[in-house]
Amino acid sequence: MAEFKKAGSMLEWFDQRLGVINFTKVMMTEYWIPKNINFLWAMGVLLTMLFTMLLVSGIFLLMYYKPDVNMAFDSVNYTIMQEVAYGWLFRHIHAVGASVVFLIIYIHMFTGIYYGSYKKGREMIWISGMLLFMLFSAEGFSGYMLPWGQMSYWAAYVITEIFGGIPFIGDELVVWIRGNFYVADATLTRFFMLHVLLIPLAILGAIVFHFYSLRFPHVNNEKGEFFDFEAEEKKYLAGDKKGSKVIPFWPVFLSKDVFVMGVFLIFFFYLVFFHYSFAMDPINFDKADGLKTPAHIYPEWYFLWSYEVLRGWFFEIAGISGKSLGLMAFGFANVIFLLIPWLDRSPLVKPANQRPMFKYWFWLMIADLMVLTEFGKLPPTGPNAWVGFGASLTFLVLFLSLPIITKMESKKKAGGK
Amino acid sequence: MKEFKILAVIMALVGITYYGIEPYAHSVMHPEVAAADFSFNDLHNVDTKLVGNVENGKTLVEANCIACHAIDAAGHPAVMSNADAAASYGVVPPDLSHAGRIYDANYLANFIFDPVSAMHLQHKFSPDSGKTFPMPSYNWMAPQDIVDIVAYLKSVAVKVTDDKEGHKATFEAACGRCHNMKYAGFEATTPVDVIKAHMGATPPDLSQYIKSRGEHYLHSFINDPQILLHGTSMPRVGLNEKAQEDVIAYMEEIGDSKKAERNSLGIWVMGYMVIFAFLAYLWKRKIWEEVH
Numbered sequence: 001m002a003e004f005k006k007a008g009s010m011l012e013w014f015d016q017r018l019g020v021i022n023f024t025k026v027m028m029t030e031y032w033i034p035k036n037i038n039f040l041w042a043m044g045v046l047l048t049m050l051f052t053m054l055l056v057s058g059i060f061l062l063m064y065y066k067p068d069v070n071m072a073f074d075s076v077n078y079t080i081m082q083e084v085a086y087g088w089l090f091r092h093i094h095a096v097g098a099s100v101v102f103l104i105i106y107i108h109m110f111t112g113i114y115y116g117s118y119k120k121g122r123e124m125i126w127i128s129g130m131l132l133f134m135l136f137s138a139e140g141f142s143g144y145m146l147p148w149g150q151m152s153y154w155a156a157y158v159i160t161e162i163f164g165g166i167p168f169i170g171d172e173l174v175v176w177i178r179g180n181f182y183v184a185d186a187t188l189t190r191f192f193m194l195h196v197l198l199i200p201l202a203i204l205g206a207i208v209f210h211f212y213s214l215r216f217p218h219v220n221n222e223k224g225e226f227f228d229f230e231a232e233e234k235k236y237l238a239g240d241k242k243g244s245k246v247i248p249f250w251p252v253f254l255s256k257d258v259f260v261m262g263v264f265l266i267f268f269f270y271l272v273f274f275h276y277s278f279a280m281d282p283i284n285f286d287k288a289d290g291l292k293t294p295a296h297i298y299p300e301w302y303f304l305w306s307y308e309v310l311r312g313w314f315f316e317i318a319g320i321s322g323k324s325l326g327l328m329a330f331g332f333a334n335v336i337f338l339l340i341p342w343l344d345r346s347p348l349v350k351p352a353n354q355r356p357m358f359k360y361w362f363w364l365m366i367a368d369l370m371v372l373t374e375f376g377k378l379p380p381t382g383p384n385a386w387v388g389f390g391a392s393l394t395f396l397v398l399f400l401s402l403p404i405i406t407k408m409e410s411k412k413k414a415g416g417k
Numbered sequence: 418m419k420e421f422k423i424l425a426v427i428m429a430l431v432g433i434t435y436y437g438i439e440p441y442a443h444s445v446m447h448p449e450v451a452a453a454d455f456s457f458n459d460l461h462n463v464d465t466k467l468v469g470n471v472e473n474g475k476t477l478v479e480a481n482c483i484a485c486h487a488i489d490a491a492g493h494p495a496v497m498s499n500a501d502a503a504a505s506y507g508v509v510p511p512d513l514s515h516a517g518r519i520y521d522a523n524y525l526a527n528f529i530f531d532p533v534s535a536m537h538l539q540h541k542f543s544p545d546s547g548k549t550f551p552m553p554s555y556n557w558m559a560p561q562d563i564v565d566i567v568a569y570l571k572s573v574a575v576k577v578t579d580d581k582e583g584h585k586a587t588f589e590a591a592c593g594r595c596h597n598m599k600y601a602g603f604e605a606t607t608p609v610d611v612i613k614a615h616m617g618a619t620p621p622d623l624s625q626y627i628k629s630r631g632e633h634y635l636h637s638f639i640n641d642p643q644i645l646l647h648g649t650s651m652p653r654v655g656l657n658e659k660a661q662e663d664v665i666a667y668m669e670e671i672g673d674s675k676k677a678e679r680n681s682l683g684i685w686v687m688g689y690m691v692i693f694a695f696l697a698y699l700w701k702r703k704i705w706e707e708v709h
Contacts, residue, residue, distance in 0.1 A: 035708060038420050077625055078600050081675065088675045089682070107427060241708045255697075255704040262694030269690055273683025278439050285629035286621075296446050301438050366430065374437040378445055 028250035032233050034221035035247045041219070042260035043108040049261055050101045051207070055200070057094040060087075065146065067192035069185045072148035073287045092272045092280075098140055099279035100268060102302035105133055113340065114362060116349040117220035123341045125217065128210040130338045135203045137303070142195040144300060145188060149284030154297045156191070157183045162310065165327040182290060224349035296379060304376030305369045309333040311376065312392025314385050329392055336399045343402040346410040357409040361402060368394045453640035455658040460527035460535055463560045469568025470561075477566050481555070482513065490514035491573040503607040506551040507615030508594055515590035517567070517574030524655030525570070526563050529555045536652035537643045541617065584667035587660050592623065600624035601671045616650040627665070627672035635665050 007013035015021045033041075064084055066075040080087035109129065112118055118126035141159065145152045160177050164170040179186030218229055227245055236244035247253055271279070278301070283294055299307050310333075313326035336343075348355060352362040371391040378384050478488070485502075487495035489512050495502065502509045516525065528535040531554040533542045542550040555563060577583035588598070594606050599622050605612065613619045626635065637644060639661050642651040656664065669676065 038423060040423065074599075077628075082600065088679065092679075103431065244708075247708055251704055252708055255701040259694065259697040259701040262690060262697040266687055266690040266694060269683065269686045273679055273686065278435070282629050282631055285625040287625075301434075304438065370430065370434050370437075373434055374442070377438045377442040 029248050030233070030237075031215075031249040032229055032236075032246040033219050033249055033253045034225075035245055036221040036223060036225070037219075038222060039256070039260050040107070040111040041253075042257040043104055043111060045254070045257040046104050046261060046264055047101065047108060048207070050097055050104060051203070053093055054097045054101065057090040057097065058196070058200075060090040061094055062196060067146070067189050069148060069188055069288070072146060072188060076147045077285065089272075092276055096268070096272045096276050096279045098143060099300065099302070100271065101136065102140065102300075105136060106302070109133065109337070110366065113365075114352045115220055115222070116224055116344070116351070116355075118341045119344060120226075120347065120349055121217035122220065124213040125210070126341050127338065128206060128213050132203065132206045132210055133337075134334075135199055135206055139195060139199045139203065140300060140302065142191040142199065145191045146195060147284060148188065148288045149281075150286040150288055150292070150294050151281050151284040151297070153183055153288035153290065154294055155299050156187065158297055159299065160187075162327065162330070165323055220349070222351065224351060226349070298377050301373065301377070304374075305372040306330060306333045308372040308376030308388050309392045309395055311380055312372075312385075312388040312390075314380070314389065326392075329396060332396060332399075340402075343399065344406045345403045346406040348410065355409060356412060357405050361398065361405055364394075365398050368398060447634075450637055450644050453637050453658075453661075455521060455640065455661075457521055457524040457527070457535075457655060460523060462530040462534075462556070463523075463526040463563050465523045465526050465564060465567075467561055467564045469564040469566075469571075471565070471568050471572045473562070474565035474567070474569025474572075477558075477562055478513075478569055482566075485510045485552075487512040488514055488573065490575045499606045500608060503611045508551065508612055509606045510551070511590070511594060513570055514573070514575045515586065517569075517571035518576070519587055519591055519657065519660035520655045521657040522567050522571070524657075526560075526567050528655060529563050529566060530558070531556055535655065537641065538650075538652050540648060541650060579663075581667070581670050584663045584670060587663035588667040591654060591656055591660060591664050595620040597622040598624055598671055618650045620651070623668060623672075625672050627668040632665055632669070635668070636661070639664065 004016060007016055011020070061080060064075060064080050064087065066072055076091065080091050082088070112126065112129065141156075145156045160174055160183065163177060164174045166173060175181060177187075178184070179190055225245075229246060232244045232246040236246055236248070298304065310326040310330035313329055314322045316322055317325060344358075346355070346358070352359045368391055371387065372395065375384055375388045375391060380388055479493075482488075483493045484496070485506070487493055487510075489495075491514070495512065497505070499509050520528070524535060532552045533539055533550050533554075538550070540546075542548050575586070577586045585601070589603070593603065595612050595616070597603060597605050597609075597620075601624070605620065607615075609619060630638065634645065638646070639654070639656060641653050642649050643653070
């Protein structure tokens with residue numbers, strides 16, 4: 001063991017014991033980020049902040065929430081919303097935050113796709129990010145059940161029912177998930193456990209892993225340029241801050257993020273105080289009633305696109321029922337984004353607008369997801385059902401054709417220009 | 418500037434999606450209906466242009482109404498307990514102390530003439546359904562007499578203050594015979610199993626209706642429930658505009674009691690964030706000057 005000298009300052013005292021000076025360098029002041037970035041690079045920090053807000057508001061809600069079918073609804077809508085001082089504020093932050101976190105996740109995710117930040121060494125960043133997306137989806141879904149309103153109940157009913165379509169084990173699986181033959185108290189208590197313990201733990205772990213996965217391949221930049229990080233670091237530390245292509249995480253990168261966060265929070269708190277019904281559906285202020293099916297059942301907005309991929313298949317094709325086809329398409333939709341690093345066969349790391357074919361693919365995919373989201377909410381009747389089918393089919397075709405398109409693109413690049 | 422272009426693209430895409438899944442989708446799922454009609458123009462059985470005579474009205478009310486109805490404000494107490502009244506009639510007959518204040522005069526006159534058609538409940542109480550509404554039609558009565566009764570009820574009507582207490586009184590008179598308001602500790606005067614047998618459905622607790630239905634929906638629904646929910650057991654109760662506003666105000670005072678706090682705090686928090694963002698911008702500029 002090294003010999004300890006008497007520390008001359010508090011910093012030194014901590015540094016002797018925890019190596020805080022070196023730790024700060026590695027994590028903050030000498031963690032290098034490319035300089036050539038725009039505000040889309042602030043989404044990661046926004047997400048970290050939103051997750052923190054969800055965690056803190058969730059802890060406050062947890063003090064008063066009662067996971068019991070007879071008490072849950074009133075514990076939320078009376079105790080928390082009206083009796084507890086500022087309980088309503090925590091609930092609004094939690095509900096709006098849960099919805100807005102998906103908006104930022106989608107922006108973060110499509111930024112990654114647009115700039116090709118998932119390939120050439122960055123595969124694990126992408127995979128861990130998609131893992132987080134899945135965990136957040138599970139967290140959002142389980143949390144939506146807790147207020148025990150009509151949409152909590154019926155969305156849970158419809159979504160758990162989906163698993164019934166899996167061959168052989170479907171029926172048993174649905175009962176296993178619900179803990180009962182229908183959505184009941186056992187379902188609420190287990191989703192409560194998942195929402196407040198197991199999934200948040202997994203999310204915390206996945207966040208740490210996601211950050212860690214950034215360290216070796218480094219963050220991508222606006223041009224997709226590969227450069228020698230070590231050389232650029234040296235340049236920066238030697239004082240050529242303007243000439244260096246990198247900036248330290250603290251204070252340079254974060255100063256921009258804090259500004260973006262400030263602007264975002266104006267918008268966020270506007271939603272929290274004045275415009276929250278998109279995240280707190282009015283119908284969920286009716287207590288869950290298993291005997292009264294609402295006229296329109298729809299999941300939260302961030303699940304609408306995959307819900308519509310499922311729902312678009314409403315007729316039998318080649319002897320396979322619409323329900324089974326929908327389930328297959330739904331399964332496809334839920335894993336396909338994970339595989340993007342291998343579906344994109346082009347080695348090029350460039351923003352989509354500089355890629356001759358991928359740019360069309362990217363904007364078509366965005367447009368298709370918007371159509372799916374829209375028709376996932378509208379009643380699936382008459383022409384709506386066919387638009388849904390068309391958009392669902394387009395989704396599959398887009399992703400199946402991605403390897404071909406990107407292969408053609410890379411050949412064109414190599415041969416032509 | 419490039420960052421603004423990116424922001425504009427994102428805002429446009431998010432805006433279009435938001436419009437589609439919120440205002441547009443809701444307009445498809447809940448189409449606009451005819452505006453609320455507070456003069457109840459479809460009711461013509463009694464000509465309410467006639468001028469009412471309070472004295473004659475008093476005589477008629479004492480001869481025809483108080484056998485079933487209490488009028489506490491005029492010194493006529495209830496003849497039996499709520500439970501007994503509910504068991505006898507299917508629903509507790511209303512105390513008429515508030516009737517002249519909360520009901521539209523044209524509606525009230527036509528209600529006395531024929532309750533079922535005024536309430537738009539012909540599908541519940543018809544000769545074929547075998548169910549009869551507890552209050553008989555006074556269609557044999559001269560229109561002048563009916564107008565006199567209305568004039569009398571107006572003359573004895575209890576005045577209430579325009580605050581939460583007043584809203585509560587209006588709510589209980591207008592809705593409280595059938596509906597609970599759990600979050601106000603209020604239970605309907607008619608026991609729940611009795612009202613269910615009488616109307617064919619359990620009237621919902623209204624504690625969160627200001628949130629689940631919203632002011633806009635309640636505005637037309639209370640005025641004429643059949644338009645938005647065809648076939649419902651809920652009668653058109655004939656509230657005038659002021660009384661309906663009081664009822665909705667009370668539902669908000671109970672169901673969304675923190676609204677004022679939310680609105681005032683919201684301004685402060687947003688103001689704080691504006692200052693925060695401005696200072697953050699200055700800091701960012703200072704820091705980035707060194708690297709650009």
